[in-house]
Amino acid sequence: MSIIDTIRTANHNLFRNKLRTFLTILAIFIGSFTIILNSAINSGVNNFIDDQIDMIGGKDYIVITKAGAMNSMGGAMMNMGAGTPIEYDENAQAVSFTKNDLAKFESIDGIDASSIDRQDSGTSYTYITSEKTSKKYQGNGLGIMPAGDFTIPMIVGDIPDPETKENLIALESGYPKALGYDKDEDIIGETVTLGIKDEVTGKVKEFKAKVIGVQAPGVVAFNGAAGTKQLVKEVKDEVEKYYPEAKRNTYYAITARFDNSKYTESEIKQILEDNGFEGMTVSDMSGMIHVFFDAMSVILNIFGGIALIAASIGIINTLFMSVEERTREIGLNKALGMSNGRIFAEFSIEAISLGFWGSAVGIILSMIIGNIVNNLTHQPGGILEALPTFNLFNFTIGNILTVMFIVMFIAFLAGTAPAWKAAHKNPIDALRYE
Amino acid sequence: MNTVIEVKNLTKTYGKKANAFTALKNVSLNIYKGESVAIIGKSGSGKSTLMHSLALLDKPTAGTIKIDGVDSTKLKGKALNQLRNKSFGFVFQQFFMNPSDSVLENVTLPLKIAGIRRKKRHQLASDALKTVELTEREKFKANDLSGGQKQRVCIARAIVNNPKILFADEPTGNLDSTTGDKIIKLLFDLNKDKGVTLIIVTHDEDLAKLCDRQIRISDGTIAEETKTKKGKK
Ligand SMILES: Nc1ncnc2c1ncn2[C@@H]1O[C@H](COP(=O)(O)OP(=O)(O)OP(=O)(O)O)[C@@H](O)[C@H]1O
Ligand SMILES: [Mg+2]
Numbered sequence: 001m002s003i004i005d006t007i008r009t010a011n012h013n014l015f016r017n018k019l020r021t022f023l024t025i026l027a028i029f030i031g032s033f034t035i036i037l038n039s040a041i042n043s044g045v046n047n048f049i050d051d052q053i054d055m056i057g058g059k060d061y062i063v064i065t066k067a068g069a070m071n072s073m074g075g076a077m078m079n080m081g082a083g084t085p086i087e088y089d090e091n092a093q094a095v096s097f098t099k100n101d102l103a104k105f106e107s108i109d110g111i112d113a114s115s116i117d118r119q120d121s122g123t124s125y126t127y128i129t130s131e132k133t134s135k136k137y138q139g140n141g142l143g144i145m146p147a148g149d150f151t152i153p154m155i156v157g158d159i160p161d162p163e164t165k166e167n168l169i170a171l172e173s174g175y176p177k178a179l180g181y182d183k184d185e186d187i188i189g190e191t192v193t194l195g196i197k198d199e200v201t202g203k204v205k206e207f208k209a210k211v212i213g214v215q216a217p218g219v220v221a222f223n224g225a226a227g228t229k230q231l232v233k234e235v236k237d238e239v240e241k242y243y244p245e246a247k248r249n250t251y252y253a254i255t256a257r258f259d260n261s262k263y264t265e266s267e268i269k270q271i272l273e274d275n276g277f278e279g280m281t282v283s284d285m286s287g288m289i290h291v292f293f294d295a296m297s298v299i300l301n302i303f304g305g306i307a308l309i310a311a312s313i314g315i316i317n318t319l320f321m322s323v324e325e326r327t328r329e330i331g332l333n334k335a336l337g338m339s340n341g342r343i344f345a346e347f348s349i350e351a352i353s354l355g356f357w358g359s360a361v362g363i364i365l366s367m368i369i370g371n372i373v374n375n376l377t378h379q380p381g382g383i384l385e386a387l388p389t390f391n392l393f394n395f396t397i398g399n400i401l402t403v404m405f406i407v408m409f410i411a412f413l414a415g416t417a418p419a420w421k422a423a424h425k426n427p428i429d430a431l432r433y434e
Numbered sequence: 435m436n437t438v439i440e441v442k443n444l445t446k447t448y449g450k451k452a453n454a455f456t457a458l459k460n461v462s463l464n465i466y467k468g469e470s471v472a473i474i475g476k477s478g479s480g481k482s483t484l485m486h487s488l489a490l491l492d493k494p495t496a497g498t499i500k501i502d503g504v505d506s507t508k509l510k511g512k513a514l515n516q517l518r519n520k521s522f523g524f525v526f527q528q529f530f531m532n533p534s535d536s537v538l539e540n541v542t543l544p545l546k547i548a549g550i551r552r553k554k555r556h557q558l559a560s561d562a563l564k565t566v567e568l569t570e571r572e573k574f575k576a577n578d579l580s581g582g583q584k585q586r587v588c589i590a591r592a593i594v595n596n597p598k599i600l601f602a603d604e605p606t607g608n609l610d611s612t613t614g615d616k617i618i619k620l621l622f623d624l625n626k627d628k629g630v631t632l633i634i635v636t637h638d639e640d641l642a643k644l645c646d647r648q649i650r651i652s653d654g655t656i657a658e659e660t661k662t663k664k665g666k667k
Contacts, residue, residue, distance in 0.1 A: 001546055001547050001548075001549055002549050002551075005546055005549075005552075009546075016534060328530055329530075329532060331530075332526075332530045332543075333543070333547065334518075335489075335491055335518060335524060335526075336518060336519060336524070336543060336544045336547050337514075337515040337516065337517070337518035337519025337520070337544070337547050337548070338515065338519075338547045339511070339512065339515050342547075426492075427491050428486050428491050428492045431491075431526065431528075431530065
């Protein structure tokens with residue numbers, strides 16, 4: 001029997017019992033649908049993160065901590081807890097930098113000493129307001145442009161140069177409108193007021209800052225408003241006014257630029273490690289974000305996997321019933337000289353076809369739904385209106401083919417037992433079967 | 435004369451232990467090339483069992499079967515499939531058709547298994563259906579035919595591959611005498627014109643007498659072997 005005939009016969013047999021086949025395909029469809037949608041969202045999000053990181057740059061940016069401190073830092077950066085709890089250490093000071101550490105650090109080859117920033121990561125303010133509104137809005141944090149060749153995407157204007165001896169600020173998107181400026185560009189050159197409330201005394205101190213830019217929204221954007229060192233220091237001093245002396249000038253993390261034409265990321269990290277420091281680059285940070293989404297993806301894929309296991313049992317059941325029903329036909333085929341291999345192939349192809357149709361329907365439907373959702377999120381009022389380049393669901397040929405192949409392979413595996421049973425029937429027993 | 439099938443001390447036991455039933459006991463016989471042999475006997479005497487054994491569809495419990503001098507135990511896998519597919523033609527006691535397929539599709543089955551191309555096999559199947567006078571039923575679903583028509587489709591399927599040996603289990607069992615006679619004529623024409631060896635299982639004594647030889651089975655043993663005198667048929 002030719003391959004074409006085998007495939008044709010298998011597909012013909014498949015649709016003999018339409019309802020049963022339909023239900024089996026439905027089960028496979030549910031599993032494939034879940035997995036393909038999930039891999040599309042995973043790819044969409046990861047793509048977006050990569051895009052954002054590529055756009056922002058900062059390939060020579062590195063955050064340095066004392067060895068052993070990175071665990072908690074990493075957790076803090078991702079805003080999702082530290083992971084493994086770190087045992088409390090009475091000598092906790094050990095993780096902050098000493099003067100010696102700093103001197104040692106500055107002399108490390110490959111680190112741009114002039115770029116070293118000990119300002120720690122920034123500070124926070126209580127509220128922000130302007131002359132155009134009586135309302136006050138909560139602040140999201142205030143920092144300086146980090147060392148590194150970053151290009152923070154802007155709607156208008158610039159990020160202040162940290163060294164400028166003036167109180168300059170670049171706000172986050174959304175703030176100009178809230179502060180009473182219809183268009184983002186209207187706020188450029190205007191003065192805003194940052195308020196700091198002392199939690200102990202309840203007293204409020206206000207600082208003025210001139211707006212020179214508005215940042216574009218983004219997932220991996222600069223976290224908070226960006227100011228000059230001068231502004232950040234004033235605010236920070238006010239915030240830390242009542243901190244004990246020892247706490248005021250300690251640094252837990254330092255940022256710097258490294259010479260990325262001389263050392264790769266892993267080389268510079270190794271150099272730092274040899275000196276008792278730990279380094280974290282932009283790709284490490286984006287790696288953490290990826291890990292987070294990948295973990296979510298694993299959970300969703302487990303659901304899809306469970307659905308597929310259930311579907312496989314459906315395939316096994318369908319094919320066993322089919323073998324039973326077609327016992328006499330199998331007997332006849334064998335009596336007429338069909339080989340065991342062909343019979344096995346026929347049932348296997350039936351199983352694979354079930355997998356094919358189930359996954360094909362799953363893919364088509366998930367693509368339709370994914371594209372509708374993508375469109376909806378970009379409509380005015382949609383959650384991704386401001387991010388036109390971000391498609392929540394990203395379907396790639398590679399993903400689609402992989403899912404199809406896996407589903408068809410699982411279907412094939414499920415079909416092996418019934419197919420083996422069919423192939424090894426004794427022709428006469430099969431012919432005598434009533 | 436050439437021996438095509440040589441059977442020695444064939445015993446066939448079904449089931450095991452308490453349920454064991456010996457359907458054939460120590461049967462020895464030869465089938466010669468180009469002859470027509472009738473296997474006759476009462477219902478349950480073991481005729482079908484013998485035919486299935488001769489056609490290597492069932493393995494003997496004891497004894498040997500040689501096809502063209504080759505021991506059946508040596509015929510396995512591909513060789514056995516080739517033999518069944520190319521050299522044998524079968525008409526089974528039941529019809530064994532795929533009811534939802536067309537008449538034509540049912541007849542093409544042995545050719546499809548042989549890997550013959552669609553166009554060619556449809557042509558051959560059409561020819562076979564013409565011989566059994568069912569040309570106008572080609573496109574019908576097999577299920578929609580009368581009993582006699584189904585029987586004729588089975589015969590068309592058995593001859594479509596130009597077999598050397600034709601095994602027919604009650605080929606006229608479901609037919610009225612006119613149609614039955616036509617089928618009988620068809621089988622004997624194949625026997626005479628193409629030299630096809632005929633092995634016909636029947637309890638129709640008249641049909642048996644048309645054959646060169648009659649082998650009477652009783653309780654799983656050969657009770658009697660008779661030859662038809664030349665010129666009588
Ligand atoms: N698979 C089996 N298991 C047990 N006994 C069997 C089996 N197949 C056949 N038999 C028995 O073997 C005996 C011979 O059966 P067989 O089908 O050869 O009879 P037959 O001569 O063809 O009868 P009929 O004319 O009714 O077709 C019967 O008694 C039957 O019950
Ligand atoms: Mg019988």
